[in-house]
Amino acid sequence: MSLQLVANVVVLAAIYALVSTGYVLIYRASRVLNLAHGELMMVGAYFLVATAGLFSGDPLLALALAAVCGLVMGMVVYVVLMRWMTGEAVLAAVLITIALGILLRGLVILIWTTQQFYPGATFGWRNPPVAIVPGVQISAASLAIVAVAILVYVGLFGFLQFTRWGVRMRAAGQNPLLAEQRGIRLHGVYAFAWGLSTFTASVAGMLMALDSGVESTMAIIGLKAFPAALVGGLDSLLGAVLGALIVAAAEIAAIQYVNPLLSDVVPFIVLLIVLAIRPWGLFGSREQLDRV
């Protein structure tokens, strides 16, 4: 593989990894698969379109504001909707997320139409290609995605391992009943998990918006990132990174050496292979299968 291809794989893996954090966070905390994640990511990107329009002279403010909106959005979704499904059958909760995704897709088009937006252009930023190594080029936004993905992972890992509330989130995921018995308010933990999840998704969406624009069909990337989370074992962050690398490598290789049309289906082929061989993923645990 040429170095350029490797670079492409790393960029795509960074996107998938960043988006996967959302799946992992929510699944780890509450065993729910959020199939609206792609749409929530898309809404985050549209938040940037809105804030860019308002603060076109101050990109950092626009980005920060959009990210905060992303965080709040997740918590609102939990408090208004998902909270009622806590304790109910997981499948019903997943179906609700599917319905939420559809609702969001409709709302986004109603508010912003099917037009494509380029928030980067609103800031006057031209997204120049950057040569990381002679002969290898990626766009500046792609470089940002990789950097941000690394930052987010380090941050999340630190949060979950070393902060009290991070450990509490892990505890709630392991044994919600015991967590309640030790004073941990599950609703609070879940709301925060959702907030963090949509925060990272929005950041991913915003960066992709800066790279290639915003369009109502970008939610599919969210769905394509899901196999990465699954390959890793749905509740492992480290697994999601590895899963993202595997899926991205497979996808780029397929596009390059077999057929460009395969791009959308390769992640799911990887998914099927993993489900056939080792359904609980690289770092998941066997009992997960039965818990569902």
Add this chain to the structure above:
Amino acid sequence: MELRLLGTTRQRIRFALVLLVLVALPFVATPFLLDLANQVLLASIGALALMLLTGFAGLISLGTAGLLAAGAYAVGVLVREANAPFWVTLPAAAVLGALLGLIFGLPSLRLRGLYLAISTLGLHFVVIYLGGEYEAREILSTGIMIASPSIGRWSLSSGREWYFALLFFAGLALLISINLQRSRTGRAWRALRERDVVASALGIDVQRFKLMAFMVSATMTAVAGALFAYFRNFVSIDAFSLYLTVQYVAMIIIGGMGSIPGALLGAGFVILFPYAIEALAGLLPARFSNTVFALDYAAFGVVMILFLLLEPAGLIGIWHRLRASLATTSLRLPR
């Protein structure tokens, strides 16, 4: 359990009335309404198929769109490549459906619930990709055109003719579903849904029944897909999105999981819903009414959420509650 389908005189009278209404409909309805009725009939087949799989046997599947596509493509490809008549394409679609049912069903031997749903999702994308591949290779940017099914000089093309044809197929699907529900297979499926560990302890060959559920459901769905192709005279992979699958899942949720009348009610609801929204959209400012499909998405999402939150037993649940409350108010049953 009542052994004969129409045991009491009351049931027979009800059935006769329903039959009368059904037969009279195409002669009194407008072409628009007739087309709506046809769409509902067609959707019922897929809805019943999904009800058998998910509602009865408890096997979650998100593969409906892929299976519909497979059936439609069986027709499309055979018509395009070999000019095959419908009495070849329809059975071919059924066979393809059975085969895919086997494939879609294999993961269910190892996986359950969410993981099973995810595997069917993956398979959906594979099927859609294959269809897309075919279209790209044959440079069919607008899909495959299909002539109406014909024997000799007569062809099935008018709304009324389609109505009776679809009534036949839907009725067949209904009959199959009802019979399966009452049969040993149906009981085995219900046992599967409850706890397949327990079922296998009771000596039920879990694997065989799971595969059977998938194959029967997939065959019905593929045939529905084939009928779609002929009904619209057109096959294109773009019509078979994940949203289509979600619509079918919504049909059995909104109708009421695990209930045959529920599947029919749900099919009616989901098919008619966009038209109701469109009618409402006419009342909204122009900006919204221009993107009716987005309004449709949004409204559909809201309705699905409402049903999942408030009335998980679906329309059938609402119906039963209404009946129960009417009964108690009129009879004044003692507490």
Add this chain to the structure above:
Amino acid sequence: MTDVAANAPLLTVEGLEVAYHRVAIALYGVCLRVMPQTIVVLLGNNGAGKTTTLRAISGFIGLDDASITAGCIRFAGQAIQGEPPHANTRRGIVLVPERDKVFPNLTVAENLAVAVSHRAGTAERQRLEALVFQFFPALARLRSQLAGLLSGGERQMLALGSAIVCKPELLLIDELSLGLAPVVVEDLVRRVSSIRQELGITILLVEQNASVALAVADYGYVLENGRVALEGPAAELRGRGEIQQSYLGQASGEERRSYRALRQRPAERRND
């Protein structure tokens, strides 16, 4: 802050009736009284209703579709039956469950850190955590060990420790000795007693092993088929023939039966 008059019980349960799935009655009017800073023990065989009683008191009654159908539970004068679990935890009622009592993929230190002490400030919480290591020195040694890898006795110590960090007023312990070797149990029981001394916690202990429990308790209730069959100060109960026969495995006088017949049924993983 609980407002308990000098001689008033901390916890009273009056006429408690609990049913599972709305039909299977588990408790038929149980009455208990727990005086502050005492150790009260609930004895009885499997299925007698001990765990159900604890669940009703702690608020975790919704499990297995159980509900309180009648009766009253008062804690520090306030009626608490039907309250959600986190409300009770806030009041200071902390439960150490029978199963799944620690977070297996967290370390010992993390297990302790995770507990939320609603009723203690930061300084006091630190003091409580230090106390836990004092009561259970073994835990200090195992600080970075994953809880899932601990032995049964160590796990029970950790479970008790994390309950203590919540600064309980009333500690509910479900099956302290289940699955543990007698030596370990004796040791645990001594520590539980010293915890009561030092922290002034009131303890309601559910136990199948009567001899162990009565050795440390102040008062005891014997449940049988969802009702209180016997009650009395621990010393009294220890002497009673029925208990000796049925629960302590000791034959008395002419009614000698083989030890095998008298021995308690082995611990089964069933709900009470």
